[in-house]
Amino acid sequence: MMQEQITQYTTEINTFHPDSAAELEAFRIRFLGTKGLIKDLFDQFKTVSPEEKRTLGKTLNEFKQLAETKYQSLKEQLETQPEKTALKDDLTLPGEGFQLGSRHPLSLVRNEIIDIFKRLGFIIAEGPEIEDDWHNFSALNFPEEHPARDMQDTFFISKKSPADSGEAAGDIALRTHTSSVQVRMMEAGKPPFRAIMPGRVYRNEAISARAHCFFHQVEGLYVDENVSFADLKQTLYHFVLELYGEGTKVRFRPSYFPFTEPSAEMDVSCSICKGAGCQMCKYSGWVEILGCGMVDPNVLENCGIDPEKYTGFAFGMGIERITNLKYQIRDLRLFSENDIRFLKQFQTEIS
Incomplete structure (x- = not known):
């Protein structure tokens, strides 16, 4: 059961692409918060048999590292592209310019x-x-x-x-x-x-x-x-x-x-x-x-x-x-x- 949950959550993390800081914060709370999914999975891990712990322990740690790495990467991207976040939040800003082409x-x-x-x-x-x-x-x-x-x-x-x-x-x-x-x-x-x-x-x-x-x-x-x-x-x-x-x-x-x-x-x-x-x-x-x-x-x-x-x-x-x-x-x-x-x-x- 835990393995299936980890697989499902891994797919969700890999396909997540926020358009704003608010969406990224919601991601952090969902996976890395004190009442998040990772905390819940570690609580479930305490109840599994010793045989399952050998395989699930490594998988669970890799999953936690994936979530933390994804969060840090997305946070850096949003910080270096403030105009993208601002555009979502402020629709009064001018549109992005584009370069004119040339005739052949x-x-x-x-x-x-x-x-x-x-x-x-x-x-x-x-x-x-x-x-x-x-x-x-x-x-x-x-x-x-x-x-x-x-x-x-x-x-x-x-x-x-x-x-x-x-x-x-x-x-x-x-x-x-x-x-x-x-x-x-x-x-x-x-x-x-x-x-x-x-x-x-x-x-x-x-x-x-x-x-x-x-x-x-x-x-x-x-x-x-x-x-x-x-x-x-x-x-x-x-x-x-x-x-x-x-x-x-x-x-x-x-x-x-x-x-x-x-x-x-x-x-x-x-x-x-x-x-x-x-x-x-x-x-x-x-x-x-x-x-x-x-x-x-x-x-x-x-x-x-x-x-x-x-x-x-x-x-x-x-x-x-x-x-x-x-x-x-x-x-x-x-x-x-x-x-x-x-x-x-x-x-x-x-x-």
């Missing part, structure tokens, strides 16, 4: 890019991250088995065969670019279009300081009558000067993209080394931040737009690359590691 650097740059293009009359368009073959590849001038598809190592989710429900064959994949949103916009409406498409994209790449299997893009599209490459260049010149400031150098290099013709890549002077050469710019003094070009007539035709009447330009940039330059961050893996020491550096940026 990618969010800061994404919002800044959006604001720049909003001032130029661009709207925001969004689309699904899981895409079909038509919107992710075929409508953008990526024919089946075309070598250009190898430019983007894709995460495929499923593949439909031509016999499936009489539908055309097509892969389902995580989108490799937000250009798929451009296709959906052109299919669903009529020109003129002037929009940017921010979002997360996925490519099966080895993770390093310069690459990741997921990243963020902002793509842009402008389709109307008489849109020229000069319009594209002036739009992007304005964007760079707004983002990086006066004195930033810009250059365009001929390139190839299946959905634009002619195509170009745009470089800006490296803000980390100031053109002297570093790992970020591969010691060239220049960093490529986006690809661009005039929308290929085939893409317009695929989306039901007359290429004889309308022209347009498109561009796409990686937010991570731009953030690297803006904040002089050398390793883009930091963006997804959630290291508090890294994120706290942007705490003053919150508004």
